[in-house]
Amino acid sequence: MTTNARPRFRRAALACAAAALLSALSGPRAARASTGDGAYGRLDGDLDLSIGLAGGVLLGQKRPVASVDARVRYFESAGFVVQYEETDALAKATAPGDYKRGFLAAVELRPLFPIRFLKAKESGHAFPDLVLDSLGLEVGAWWSAVEGPSTQRPGLHLGLGLELPLAARASGPWLRVGGALRWSAPRLDGQSDPGTRVALLTLGLAWHGMVGAHVVDAGDRRVE
Numbered sequence: 001m002t003t004n005a006r007p008r009f010r011r012a013a014l015a016c017a018a019a020a021l022l023s024a025l026s027g028p029r030a031a032r033a034s035t036g037d038g039a040y041g042r043l044d045g046d047l048d049l050s051i052g053l054a055g056g057v058l059l060g061q062k063r064p065v066a067s068v069d070a071r072v073r074y075f076e077s078a079g080f081v082v083q084y085e086e087t088d089a090l091a092k093a094t095a096p097g098d099y100k101r102g103f104l105a106a107v108e109l110r111p112l113f114p115i116r117f118l119k120a121k122e123s124g125h126a127f128p129d130l131v132l133d134s135l136g137l138e139v140g141a142w143w144s145a146v147e148g149p150s151t152q153r154p155g156l157h158l159g160l161g162l163e164l165p166l167a168a169r170a171s172g173p174w175l176r177v178g179g180a181l182r183w184s185a186p187r188l189d190g191q192s193d194p195g196t197r198v199a200l201l202t203l204g205l206a207w208h209g210m211v212g213a214h215v216v217d218a219g220d221r222r223v224e
Contacts, residue, residue, distance in 0.1 A: 106140020
């Protein structure tokens with residue numbers, strides 16, 4: 001090998017070694033980036049359909065409550081909730097104003113996911129991102145039945161919920177923690193009789209499934 005060829009050979013060898021080192025270092029990072037995309041399956045469809053079962057306690061009356069709910073959310077940002085809950089089957093109401101059962105229809109808002117995702121503020125770790133983005137506020141109408149005379153007019157429901165993914169993906173089982181305050185129609189009219197305000201805490205299990213319904217444009221098709 002000539003004298004001039006040796007420096008060129010050494011430089012080429014060093015360049016190859018540096019490229020191999022960079023490839024080795026960037027490999028795991030690229031793998032993490034491919035799995036930690038910030039969506040975690042939430043863009044597999046435009047609708048998230050879920051059904052859940054929960055149990056809890058009425059804070060004022062110290063009575064158990066069980067509930068079943070169904071939810072639909074558009075791109076994990078806004079949706080609707082319907083829920084039925086029962087206390088009388090678990091512990092019979094005895095005092096006037098004891099809450100027996102109720103039904104609610106509400107709007108649910110989850111603003112953190114679209115805000116964080118569009119601004120690339122996701123951490124790349126599925127569990128904390130999904131938990132934080134699941135924080136949701138519910139506002140809606142609440143129909144209640146209490147021991148003694150009750151009204152058929154709806155009251156006001158305010159709820160706050162947080163979910164923990166058990167599979168670190170949008171689809172699958174989630175653990176849900178929630179709290180709510182409800183005011184019956186008499187309470188909104190200024191009355192303060194027992195049962196006109198209900199506060200409760202719940203813990204439940206929900207199943208989520210992403211569906212491509214093309215709500216905005218029915219002609220949308222996924223690009224392969």
